Amino acid sequence: VKEDAxxxxxxxxxxxxxxxxxxxxxxxxxxxGGRTWEDDPHEGxxxxxxxxxxxxxxxxxxxxxxxxxxxxxxxxxxxxxxxASKKTGASLICVSSPPSF
Numbered sequence: 001v002k003e004d005a006x007x008x009x010x011x012x013x014x015x016x017x018x019x020x021x022x023x024x025x026x027x028x029x030x031x032x033g034g035r036t037w038e039d040d041p042h043e044g045x046x047x048x049x050x051x052x053x054x055x056x057x058x059x060x061x062x063x064x065x066x067x068x069x070x071x072x073x074x075x076x077x078x079x080x081x082x083x084a085s086k087k088t089g090a091s092l093i094c095v096s097s098p099p100s101f
Contacts, residue, residue, distance in 0.1 A: 001013075007035055008030060009035065010028070011028055012029070014093070024096045025095045026094050027091065028093075029090075030055070030082070032085065032086050032087060032089040033084060036083075037081065039081060041077050044075070044097045046076055046080075046097075047073045047095045048073075048094045049093045050068050050071070050092045051090075053085055053089050055084055056083050057072055057080070058080060059079075061078075
């Protein structure tokens with residue numbers, strides 16, 4: 001588990017030592033208004049499924065919203081991060097290939 005109280009998120013690795021595998025699934029918990037760290041562009045793909053709450057996915061200068069029961073997929077060719085609703089927070093499963101968390 002890696003927590004960042006200032007940013008308002010916690011990351012739980014679902015598979016021990018997944019960083020050495022091709023896929024890295026994690027559970028991300030965001031407090032209301034919390035966000036992940038900004039990630040620089042990199043090779044690969046990212047997928048997420050929202051378990052609770054609602055989020056905004058920020059990719060470069062564009063933003064996309066998703067809520068409980070929805071999913072997202074993108075190739076990380078721009079700086080990107082995820083922020084949670086200021087009212088509800090969120091929890092989601094994210095999978096990165098290759099591992100980036």
